[in-house]
Amino acid sequence: MGVEARNRVRRGSGRPTLADVANLAGVGTITVSRALREPERVSVDLRQRINAAIDKLGYVLNPNARALASARADVIGVLVPSLTNNVFAEVLRGIHDGLGDTALQIQFGNTHYSTQEEERLLPVFLSQHPSALIVSGIDQTPATRRLLDEAGCPVVQIMEVGGDPVDMMVGFSHFEGGRTVTQHLIDVGCRRIGFIGARMDPRSLRRLSGYRAAMEQAGLFDAGLVTTTATPSSVSLGCELFRRARESAPDLDAVFCNNDDLAMGVLFACQRAGIAVPQRVCIAGFNDLDMMAVACPSITSVLTPRYEIGRRAITMAQDAIAGERPLEAVVDLGFELKIRESTDRPRC
Amino acid sequence: MGVEARNRVRRGSGRPTLADVANLAGVGTITVSRALREPERVSVDLRQRINAAIDKLGYVLNPNARALASARADVIGVLVPSLTNNVFAEVLRGIHDGLGDTALQIQFGNTHYSTQEEERLLPVFLSQHPSALIVSGIDQTPATRRLLDEAGCPVVQIMEVGGDPVDMMVGFSHFEGGRTVTQHLIDVGCRRIGFIGARMDPRSLRRLSGYRAAMEQAGLFDAGLVTTTATPSSVSLGCELFRRARESAPDLDAVFCNNDDLAMGVLFACQRAGIAVPQRVCIAGFNDLDMMAVACPSITSVLTPRYEIGRRAITMAQDAIAGERPLEAVVDLGFELKIRESTDRPRC
DNA sequence: TTGTACGCGTTATCAA
DNA sequence: TTGATAACGCGTACAA
Numbered sequence: 001m002g003v004e005a006r007n008r009v010r011r012g013s014g015r016p017t018l019a020d021v022a023n024l025a026g027v028g029t030i031t032v033s034r035a036l037r038e039p040e041r042v043s044v045d046l047r048q049r050i051n052a053a054i055d056k057l058g059y060v061l062n063p064n065a066r067a068l069a070s071a072r073a074d075v076i077g078v079l080v081p082s083l084t085n086n087v088f089a090e091v092l093r094g095i096h097d098g099l100g101d102t103a104l105q106i107q108f109g110n111t112h113y114s115t116q117e118e119e120r121l122l123p124v125f126l127s128q129h130p131s132a133l134i135v136s137g138i139d140q141t142p143a144t145r146r147l148l149d150e151a152g153c154p155v156v157q158i159m160e161v162g163g164d165p166v167d168m169m170v171g172f173s174h175f176e177g178g179r180t181v182t183q184h185l186i187d188v189g190c191r192r193i194g195f196i197g198a199r200m201d202p203r204s205l206r207r208l209s210g211y212r213a214a215m216e217q218a219g220l221f222d223a224g225l226v227t228t229t230a231t232p233s234s235v236s237l238g239c240e241l242f243r244r245a246r247e248s249a250p251d252l253d254a255v256f257c258n259n260d261d262l263a264m265g266v267l268f269a270c271q272r273a274g275i276a277v278p279q280r281v282c283i284a285g286f287n288d289l290d291m292m293a294v295a296c297p298s299i300t301s302v303l304t305p306r307y308e309i310g311r312r313a314i315t316m317a318q319d320a321i322a323g324e325r326p327l328e329a330v331v332d333l334g335f336e337l338k339i340r341e342s343t344d345r346p347r348c
Numbered sequence: 349m350g351v352e353a354r355n356r357v358r359r360g361s362g363r364p365t366l367a368d369v370a371n372l373a374g375v376g377t378i379t380v381s382r383a384l385r386e387p388e389r390v391s392v393d394l395r396q397r398i399n400a401a402i403d404k405l406g407y408v409l410n411p412n413a414r415a416l417a418s419a420r421a422d423v424i425g426v427l428v429p430s431l432t433n434n435v436f437a438e439v440l441r442g443i444h445d446g447l448g449d450t451a452l453q454i455q456f457g458n459t460h461y462s463t464q465e466e467e468r469l470l471p472v473f474l475s476q477h478p479s480a481l482i483v484s485g486i487d488q489t490p491a492t493r494r495l496l497d498e499a500g501c502p503v504v505q506i507m508e509v510g511g512d513p514v515d516m517m518v519g520f521s522h523f524e525g526g527r528t529v530t531q532h533l534i535d536v537g538c539r540r541i542g543f544i545g546a547r548m549d550p551r552s553l554r555r556l557s558g559y560r561a562a563m564e565q566a567g568l569f570d571a572g573l574v575t576t577t578a579t580p581s582s583v584s585l586g587c588e589l590f591r592r593a594r595e596s597a598p599d600l601d602a603v604f605c606n607n608d609d610l611a612m613g614v615l616f617a618c619q620r621a622g623i624a625v626p627q628r629v630c631i632a633g634f635n636d637l638d639m640m641a642v643a644c645p646s647i648t649s650v651l652t653p654r655y656e657i658g659r660r661a662i663t664m665a666q667d668a669i670a671g672e673r674p675l676e677a678v679v680d681l682g683f684e685l686k687i688r689e690s691t692d693r694p695r696c
Numbered sequence: 697t698t699g700t701a702c703g704c705g706t707t708a709t710c711a712a
Numbered sequence: 713t714t715g716a717t718a719a720c721g722c723g724t725a726c727a728a
């Protein structure tokens with residue numbers, strides 16, 4: 001049977017390919033490929049003809065074919081525990097901004113604060129051979145940890161510093177953050193300082209540890225001052241938890257909230273109950289959302305570098321992809337205590 | 349030269365492939381492929397041997413190879429204008445939840461409220477041959493519109509209804525939302541009702557149109573009552589815009605805010621300035637974030653179905669991928685006016 | 697600087 | 713129900 005007789009069936013998408021461009025430009029496919037990736041290595045003449053052909057055909061490179069051939073996708077996988085939490089939304093914004101105009105794509109995964117879900121998600125991400133991986137926190141399961149160790153690509157852990165880094169790390173100490181706020185409340189004369197926390201993910205727990213350390217050192221710790229729940233944080237939950245806290249400790253003279261949503265809720269609850277802030281109860285939050293500075297009264301909080309964490313993480317990842325290892329594999333971006341009206345109390 | 353003498357070089361990632369599984373199980377590669385995609389069509393016996401081999405090898409399918417061979421990626425592209433805006437974070441949460449346990453992946457793109465960026469991003473998404481596309485709004489550029497028309501996959505436009513649908517649509521009428529709130533303020537006796545808006549994306553503009561329609565119908569419209577800015581919305585910006593609004597209209601007796609962040613800021617500004625809410629100024633927001641119900645006073649707002657929009661969009665997309673066209677290509681999910689203390693004023 | 701031949705890992709086609 | 717073979721579109725190795 002002659003070749004012509006064999007009814008070859010093409011299965012393609014019908015869109016132009018590298019070969020089509022090469023034909024039109026009268027060059028080899030590899031030259032087109034090179035013109036796309038390393039233009040300097042192709043003569044100006046050919047480059048122009050190739051670009052003209054690309055424009056004429058409306059050619060777009062097929063990333064799947066590239067990933068398959070090069071055993072590496074131009075994708076950076078990002079695993080975060082939440083999308084609705086403003087903190088991670090800001091991290092993602094930082095990542096996007098830090099990305100610049102590179103051809104890299106970001107692929108998000110939402111672990112919903114579950115290490116199990118993270119363990120389930122990671123192989124899916126890995127199966128695409130990402131160029132780098134950004135994961136949240138330092139509390140991975142052993143299986144996840146092993147996958148990360150063998151990922152074969154740069155890995156950046158974000159949000160915290162500490163533990164045993166898989167590779168690189170950007171964050172700050174939540175323990176120190178919690179300790180610092182609590183110490184501030186002690187310094188302004190508060191004695192019955194409550195801790196209100198929601199979700200209680202690993203980072204919340206470390207902020208609680210910081211609170212406890214400061215309280216114990218001052219001889220003020222009392223388990224009855226701690227009110228927590230696994231429920232996701234919200235402003236309304238802050239109201240609710242404050243009521244609960246006042247039940248177990250009616251003499252509360254300050255509250256350190258796990259995050260700003262809760263702090264906002266506590267302020268509203270105080271306003272409704274006619275509790276003067278800061279005269280009768282001081283309030284402090286965590287993260288320093290925009291609204292803390294304009295609330296009435298304005299609320300003391302800890303400014304955390306979440307946007308900067310995203311930017312740094314993506315920069316470190318890109319550098320590592322380019323083969324440039326950072327001088328410091330672990331970057332502590334710190335935090336800043338913002339003292340405001342809600343803790344402005346003349347020291348006793 | 350004998351075949352053995354040809355020093356074939358394997359370039360792969362080193363990870364097990366479909367062929368490895370086939371060898372171990374003693375079957376052809378295509379049978380393994382089938383066992384993965386359509387298990388019913390493979391005999392129970394072979395299926396078991398294949399699954400055992402997969403487990404033993406720790407085989408994971410290569411999505412790039414699959415996408416290349418089938419000219420279709422198991423990916424749904426999602427284009428949203430913002431990640432930090434709670435509204436879109438909720439939409440994404442709905443999308444994730446609606447996804448269930450399918451093998452589909454979500455690929456996000458952030459257009460930063462720019463139709464230009466959307467036009468730049470879309471070809472990148474299209475180049476992966478996504479199974480479906482979800483895009484925000486109905487105000488695409490002509491070029492974007494053309495690409496969507498020729499995308500060759502289901503397309504869902506979200507957030508709004510109206511205009512000329514590319515394919516499917518889920519949302520609600522922002523015009524009606526704006527009109528309804530404004531009418532409520534008129535109904536409770538307000539006359540000098542200001543509009544405060546930030547960002548002023550197409551949906552904000554349509555809410556403004558709704559405001560204007562209601563005001564004009566009541567013979568109350570006055571351009572001096574409208575205060576807008578292109579700056580992204582925030583609580584602190586709400587404070588600022590309220591001050592500006594009071595300068596051009598000192599007799600303001602109500603404010604309809606573009607969204608809840610601004611409304612919150614207006615409330616704080618009132619508290620600082622000693623302006624009684626709702627006695628001297630009524631406040632209404634848009635979206636009904638959690639905090640509106642617990643603020644002090646609680647704030648009237650329009651509950652928008654953003655989470656449900658995400659869920660519905662992904663469901664419609666999945667159905668369309670499966671070949672089931674929805675009965676209604678355009679779904680209006682409506683909204684709900686939540687009347688609260690901030691507009692609780694005895695009618696004059 | 698440019699091209700040829702082939703491999704990447706999977707799926708579609710068609711035959712058995 | 714199962715399999716051999718070609719095809720998907722691009723990158724790598726090596727030669728020219």
